[in-house]
Amino acid sequence: MRSSVKALREQGVWSVEFTEAQYDLLVRSMVTFLAIEKERFARVVTVGPRAEELDAIISGAERVHGGKAVIRTSLDDIHMIHSMLVFLPTLFTSEEDFVTRVGFFKENVAEVAAGLKRAIVRTAVDV
16 A cells, blocks of 8 residues: 655645545545444544544545545644544554454554655645
8 A cells, every 4th residue: 555645735725635545444444433432532532622523524535536535624634534543553452353344454554644644744844
């Protein structure tokens, strides 16, 4: 899984582009996270005060050429997505259980989280 994620920032709005596989990983990770962390306060502690909007943010991605998906949102929402990706693997003691539930390896989730962070930092420095 490629860890390269693209990001742009225009007038305070971030556009983050994920490959088709990365977006699939993002959706599956979110579905798994929401299914396991059912309590509102558990979600808030993990991803922040707007945790109930996580589904809408990710599901609201615009599909573009080549199956890619672009999420246009705030830096706070990007932080929420990143937090969810970093936290999710800690909910599983075995790689096998994680793969069965999410459909990807823990290292794939870590790569996308790291790629997202790199893209945001790189873009913030360039602006």
